[in-house]
Amino acid sequence: MSGSADSGGGEQSKSTSLHTVQEVFRSVSGMVEAVRVKLETRGVREKVDELAKELAREDLWDNPDRAGKISREHAALADMIESLDAFTTAMDNAVEMATMADEEGETQVIADCLSELDQIETQVKRFHLNMLLDHPADRLGCIIELAAGAGGTESCDWTEMLLDMYKRWGEQSGYQSTITDTSPGTEAGLRSAVLQISGLNAYGWAKAETGVHRMVRISEYDSNGRRQTCFAQVNVMPLMDDDDDNFIEIDPADLKIDTYRASGAGGQHVNTTESAVRVTHLPTGVIAQCQAERSQHRNKAMAMSVLRSRLLERKLQAERDARREQRNSLGDNSWGNQIRSYVLHPYKLVKDHRTNHETPQALAVLKGEPEYLTPFMESYLAQTAADEDAVQGGESTSSA
Structure with missing residues (x-):
């Protein structure tokens, strides 16, 4: 009696496993097809062919940066394109193998096929999120500005921790991370800092980090070992290349350029010559400065890059407002305005207050590990896309 029951249970388990494989296959296939349609709509294949012709030009490397x-x-x-084709091939192979294994009663093989499909599903979801980066500026690198908020020395230390977190995230995500400016705190940490992350889609991902970040921990600067709360403000802007003038034009006549002696650490040459550069865009009052390099020429180039990025971010913010996006300006750098909290005591938890995404792996997040930090960006992108779809749906219904 029990043997018969076990046999029936085994048959049911085998059938259910194959059924699950087929269900996951259909689900992921639908996702792959949706992404493929988006690629076709955007003319990605045509763009690849166009770029291939550019790469074949004999004079291409006359301009190494452009090349x-x-x-x-x-x-x-x-x-x-190759990834989508690879996804399709891998899924077909997994289903075929699972079907054959089901006929032979190889339940472990079916389980392995299901595991492979689950992995493909995760990759396709990440791929689909990349497709949400559909604004022309999303493909650019980014500049991340950080500023200490309420919390005194603790907030300066927190600002330096965030700088290290984003720098590591950029490096571990395959980007190039460069600290271009820092202003030291009175006792420790940094009052402000500027980080440049270069690479495709860096801005599209990192823009999710704009806002006020709150940390709670036992203060290293409190002799009584009390728990302290501090804040830091993060502002993410697209990093424009020199040949990205199609995004925004700057009239040289609208610029005021000042030079001055750099402050802080940096060596005798940096502190005794007017190598630091401040650039002011007169029509808007936007200012950018750089003192990180020994060369005034390099500092001017970096300051101009930051200025272009700030002006482009102003333009993008206006576009977001026009599309009724709910992202506001940064807000006060203090209580009640944080987008994310990092609690290190009495428990460990990082929680995004916009999406409710959270993880107890606070230390891994602060180390900039993409496995733990990137999902916060993913959840923001997914929610933003859902909000925009809802707004567009509401407008369509209203028009009807």
Whole structure:
């Protein structure tokens, strides 16, 4: 009696496993097809062909910077197409193998096939999120500005921790991370800092980090060992290349350029010559400065890059407001305005207050590990896309 029951249970388990494989296959296939349609709508294959012709030009490398940019963009877009084809092939193979295993009663093989499909599903979801980066500026690198808020020395230390977190995240995500400016705190940490992350889609991902970040921990600067709360403000802007003037134009006549002696650490040469540069855009009052390099020329180039990014971010913010996006300006750098909390005592938890995404792996997040930090960006992108769809749906219904 029990043997018969076990046998029936085994048959049911085998059948259910194959059924699950088939269900996951249909679900992921639908996702892959949706992404493929988006690629076709955006003319990605045509763009790959266009870039391939550019790469074949004999005079391409007369301008190494432009050549490198075209080469990277071609490789990234071609990889998108190849990845979709690879997903389809891998899924077909998994289902075929699971079907054969079901006929032979190889339940472990079916389980392995299901595991493989689950992994493919995770990759396709990440791929689909990349497709949400559909604004022309999303493909750019980014500049991350950080500023200490309420919390005194503790907030300066927190600002330095965030700088390290984003720098590591950029490096571990395959980007190039460069600290371009820092202003030390009175006792420790940093009052402010600027980080540049170069690479395809860096802005599209990191823009989710704009806002006030709150940390709770036992203060290292309190002799009584009390728990302290501090804040830091993060502002993420697109990093414009020199040949990205199609995004925004700057009239040289609208610029005021000042030079001055750099402050803080940096060596005798940095502190005794007017190598630091401040650039002011007169029509808007936007200011950018840099003192990180020994060369005034390099500092001017970096300051101009930051200025272009700030002006572009102003333009993008206006577009977001026009599309009724709910992202507001940064808000006060203090209580009640944080987008995310990092609690290190009495328990460990990082929670985003916009999406409710959270993880107890607070230390891994602060180390910038993409496995734990990137999901916060993913959840923001997914929610933003859902909100925009709801707004567009509401407008369509209203028009009807």
